[in-house]
Amino acid sequence: MIEISLNARKELETFFLSQEKQPIRLYLAPGEQSSRLEFILDSPTEGDEVIAVQDFVFCINAELLKKCGGIHIDVTDDTFIAAPRIPFPKRSACSGTSCGTCGSSCKK
Template identity: 30%
Template sequence: MFNVSEEAQKQIAEYFKSNEIKPIRIFLHQGCGGAQIGMVIDEKKDADMVFKVAGIEYLVEKEFLKKARPIAVDFMGSGFRVSSSMELGGGGCGGCGSTGSCCS
């Protein structure tokens, strides 16, 4: 239902060596390029499912989890990648950031 790769665990542990350990929220956000799944430091809410992996709590809103499971967090190259079974549609912008686009 929820997985964090060894490389992602390593990178997150490295981050928390110099920062206070707090829960990480996995969430769906709408951007110029369409819907994406992201990660952010956050606090627990009543509607969250909590997964503890290698001492770190990951928060996923229960309704989102129903639609997105399984969710996988990985680290590739220089960044994190969060994937799920959820189909994410593209955005409606012609040219993100260009004059007259929906993102400017």
């Protein structure tokens, strides 16, 4: 369900050279156009799926993983990218809530 590109694996190995390996949490972060997956070092909690991939441990909320349909992790321009197999829906402009990401208040 989680795949890592060769470039992403090399970057993760380099990152963990200077510190002990820890679980990597994938979580949903809001964005201006659509939500995206982000990374943080974190321990698994109740309700998480814990997945070992190529000597790395990832944790992600089980429901989120289902919605993603799997995740491909890669690196582009020194930035990790986690792409869900099922893309997240795009947000319509000014959906009636204030998300705080675009700098304007769309709240009605």
